Amino acid sequence: MMSRRFPEAAAVGVGGFVRDDTPTEQVDRREAVVASLAGTVRDLVDATIRTTLGDAELHRIRDDLAAVVDRLRAGQLPGPAGIRYNSERRSWNWGNAVMGAANALAPPLDVVHDASGCHADVDLGAAYEGPPGLVHGGVSAMLLDHIMGETASAMRRTTFTGTLTTRYRRGTPLGPLRLEASIVREEGRKVFVAGSIADADGVTVEAEGVFIQPAGAPAADG
Numbered sequence: 248m249m250s251r252r253f254p255e256a257a258a259v260g261v262g263g264f265v266r267d268d269t270p271t272e273q274v275d276r277r278e279a280v281v282a283s284l285a286g287t288v289r290d291l292v293d294a295t296i297r298t299t300l301g302d303a304e305l306h307r308i309r310d311d312l313a314a315v316v317d318r319l320r321a322g323q324l325p326g327p328a329g330i331r332y333n334s335e336r337r338s339w340n341w342g343n344a345v346m347g348a349a350n351a352l353a354p355p356l357d358v359v360h361d362a363s364g365c366h367a368d369v370d371l372g373a374a375y376e377g378p379p380g381l382v383h384g385g386v387s388a389m390l391l392d393h394i395m396g397e398t399a400s401a402m403r404r405t406t407f408t409g410t411l412t413t414r415y416r417r418g419t420p421l422g423p424l425r426l427e428a429s430i431v432r433e434e435g436r437k438v439f440v441a442g443s444i445a446d447a448d449g450v451t452v453e454a455e456g457v458f459i460q461p462a463g464a465p466a467a468d469g
């Protein structure tokens with residue numbers, strides 16, 4: 248098993264904000280490839296949860312998959328993917344837990360910036376279950392954290408979650424959901440954001456959060 252601590256990664260400066268002058272067109276092409284791979288791995292996760300096959304067949308499948316992992320291990324980054332950006336301000340964070348194109352654990356969330364903030368439509372399957380048939384509360388908080396953080400950042404500054412408060416009004420069913428977030432007000436380095444998750448019958452989770460521009464953090468707009 249590969250180490251989950253990445254001392255060698257820190258030594259070479261990966262895993263942070265990394266300037267990477269790969270041309271946008273090449274980034275787009277690669278992103279489509281890794282997203283396609285991650286989509287199949289996501290199918291694999293769902294198929295694994297829901298399989299009813301016998302033990303012997305599952306052992307054979309496990310061995311096949313272990314061989315695939317070995318093939319992927321033939322070329323690896325020394326640590327996590329970090330956030331990369333080029334001179335055209337194209338940024339990519341393919342390992343991100345919520346929207347990383349290469350991350351099969353990410354739903355993934357496709358966040359749209361609109362006039363009032365951000366929204367995203369997502370369809371959560373069996374891998375996101377908490378109570379039977381319902382979305383895990385931690386998953387709801389994670390998705391809200393992300394969309395609210397993106398709203399606070401507004402594509403031009405770095406903000407970290409300071410405090411996130413969630414109110415679970417009723418169970419959130421697995422299936423299609425709508426996330427929304429908007430900025431309520433700003434005070435110095437603090438950005439106050441409201442967010443929600445809704446199903447076809449209305450809001451299931453409400454959240455408020457304080458997102459903070461860390462002292463001395465670089466803003467993309469200077």
Ligand SMILES: CCCCC/C=C\C/C=C\C/C=C\C/C=C\CCCC(=O)SCCNC(=O)CCNC(=O)[C@H](O)C(C)(C)COP(=O)(O)OP(=O)(O)OC[C@H]1O[C@@H](n2cnc3c(N)ncnc32)[C@H](O)[C@@H]1OP(=O)(O)O
Binds near residue numbers: 338393394406462
């Ligand atoms: C270089 C080019 C960049 C290119 C990229 C361009 C754009 C950006 C790209 C990507 C971003 C896009 C999307 C983001 C998407 C998702 C977001 C996910 C968010 C996360 O997943 S992020 C991980 C979880 N998050 C943490 O890991 C934070 C750990 N923590 C800290 O890093 C510090 O703790 C920090 C920074 C929070 C504060 O540190 P600090 O030193 O700056 O703060 P300081 O003490 O000076 O306080 C200043 C004022 O904030 C108040 N304050 C302080 N802390 C507070 C708190 N917790 N709650 C409420 N208020 C708080 C004080 O009361 C004071 O208020 P007042 O001024 O009124 O007195």
